[in-house]
Amino acid sequence: MLGLDRLGGFVRDLPGEVAELGDRLVDRHLRLAVTGLRRSGKTVFTTALVHHLLDGHDLAFVGAVHEGRYRGARLLPVRGPAFPYATFHRTLMADRPTWPDATDRLTVLKLELRFRTTGLVQRLMAPNGSLILEIIDYPGEWLLDLPLLEMDYPTFSETAAQRDRVEPRAAVAGEWRAALAGLSPTTTPAELVEVYRRYLGRVQNELGLSLVQPGRLVTAGADPATGFAPLPDAAPAELRRAMAARFETYKRQVVEPFYTDHFSRFDRQIVLVDLFHTLNRGRAHFADSRDALETILESFRYGTNSLLARLFRPSIEKLLFAASKADHVAANQHANLKQLLELMIAPARRKARFAGLETDVLALAALRATDTVRTEHQGQLLSCVRGRLADEGRETVLFPGEIPGDLPDDEDWRSGRFRFRDFEPRRLEPGVKGQHLRLDQAIEFLIGDKLR
Template sequence: MQVFRRLTDGVWRGVDTVTSTVTDTVSEAFFEPVVRLGVTGLARSGKTVFITALIANLLERGRMGQLRGVSNGAIRAVYLHPQPDDTLPRFPFEDHLAALTGHTPHWPDNTRGISTLRLSFRVQSGGLRGLGGARRVHVDIVDYPGEWLLDLALLDMDYAEWSAQVLARAAGRPGGADWLAQAQAAQADAPFGEGDARALADAYTEHLAAARAAGFSDCTPGRFLMPGEMAGSPVLTFAPLPPSAAPRGSLAREMARRFSAYKSRIVRPFFRDHFARIDRQVVLVDALDAIHAGPRAVEDQRRVMAGLLTAFRPGRNAWLSTLLRGRRVDRILFAATKADHLHHTQHSRLTAIVEAMLRDARSRADFSGAQTQAMSIAAVRATVEEVVQHQGAALNCVRGTLLETGRQAAFYPGELPEDPMRLLSPAREGAEAWLDADYQIMRFAPALADLTPGDGLPHIRLDRAAEFLLGDKLT
């Protein structure tokens, strides 16, 4: 807890100095720029850890040498500021930091909904020379599940189109055969019954959970696996069904109505109230987990990433284009997480795989001047590198504490290919397994923190990620 207290000692002092007067609010609105940074990614991609580590390393900047505002001295102070939106949950930074830095460190709980937190920077123009005046810059970090972005595609579909798409891909996914049998046995033309709707919705949700656990990414609707306070509500009690006549009052007709309600009551408000206000965006990608799961999971992740990009090219969606009124995200970072699970010699290969996954979608996208970049990162480094001799060969390994057993172990994950198409081509062709390699992945617990004063959590390229996303605003 000593590490946790040192990292947060200055936080509350900073908060205590912040006033909430009307004058301060007006000053902020007109003279103090605000950058809204969206952080998203699919389940288990590391959103919570990324945000916690980013905040901790911006408060204690000893490991942030690649952030220009740190290296040139422009950033003079950073503190947590009361968030401006009283209607949104606050990102529980202190709780998550305590989980990562305690005597028995553990990964914090995953993102379950939207939350936000404001960091305020005192920036001295001209850096150490002090040639310009000091100013304040606010960064509002908005945490939300990537599954919510996938729901954007639902706005262009009716219930029949969505059902046909889901049923077509279910057979090749875990639990898909059982779910298909139940959906085909349902009496879609029969009078609606709430019990029948609940049974179908529960079975479909179980199928989505099994598919996600197996590494599949496209699991819509996004709220089914993260219902929050809407669990059990009619707007989340529907499921895809085979084509039917769907007379008035039938099960199929009510399912279609609830699908429409989901779009109008959940999907549209998120894009209107939250997404439309984002200026910069980081999309976290757990490519290693997909590679480990096999070719089908890799192809599914590639398609999902293309789907995520549709949210950042609103011209493809008339409703979203009207909503944004010309405002667009101007920087997007695609970050391959868990780089610490690989030796540094393979990081460039992991980045190349993510870039190749994005290539088709990026070539079709109209970003209207938005900058995009891909890189491999570890927001919190859980391993150290080690060379192990095995059968006369030197293997580039990583060593860490295994999450399942608590034992220290050296791990060799296998060599990623230099050419990303050696993975993506068989994935697109529907291969069942990798033919010439076996890509392994281990789950490591966070390392015991031993930080010197002024240092944030150990990481890989988090400072470079921060420079791309925020560097121009903090100098």
């Protein structure tokens, strides 16, 4: 099914694809999947990446930059809506900069990077290398639809019902449970989808949980006409048939094109994880985020990038897990942040490694909003952060708390010790150093080998 659709995709876009395949043959076209749950930092990462790659400033860990071979980059036109880099950049350069809004549609970014090649033969044959880097930006919720491709409607219904029955979800499921209890032969799928949409909205906004399916039902501009909801076996047969048909249509018309056009053909992947939000919300949220991440990662095909596979279905060959927004805590906490992420994604990483992928883990801040400062408090030296708090809008120095180096235990959850705060962005300035944390290490891992 997917194979046929993919072929359909190729036929639709033939001229563009042919040109692109030419690039791929000489390995000059690289698709980078920037993945992560909603609000994990995808849009900010992509914006900061472009900002720094345009002239290669403050990227000491990128080999080509360090060796003086990097020549810069330029944005290329794309088919379809382009990633609004200029708009995001302008708002981040303003006197009072603001973060980009949550993403509500898919956009594409194409960046051409130029560099001097290394190696005798290459220097003689093609002294100036060029790499086309392609990234898409999309609402994080959409990723949670990918696993639906491997499910049928009864499986989805059963999985969702199990989730909806237990706390913390059960606490906000009252209206949805009542709707299920009152099912009758006259109940329409549209009414039910609307109630389920309200319930998922509560799961997301009141409980702050990530695992929400169908993901598009809760994003801005969602069309309940294309949505569906889980139904028990005992629901009226006609209703269940109609809902199952909606489920299949959604998969075919919404999820499959997203997967085949964008996610089945990536070469490299970064998975951004916001551990601060997850820790702040408590144990259930932490477990939910881990499930959501694992669910998503199951959808990617990890495997070796053979030449044939590269032409028709390149699989991901390098995978980077990154704890985003590392500037929420002082620098001495970054090792623990990395370690906690390692523990959280261990099963997914193991699978990826087994499939032959090169993987790495790091803590980064794509756009650093704080500095680490040391202050003395009652005779003790404390590592604090200084930044402008998002909810108070004032510059302050605070002790943000510590990150456990291990998975949090009962006492950690009970004590309410995790209260990490959000910060306003700092003004992005051209040529200024220190506006990120380890963004250059991420770039080197993800594309450094293609800049030689």
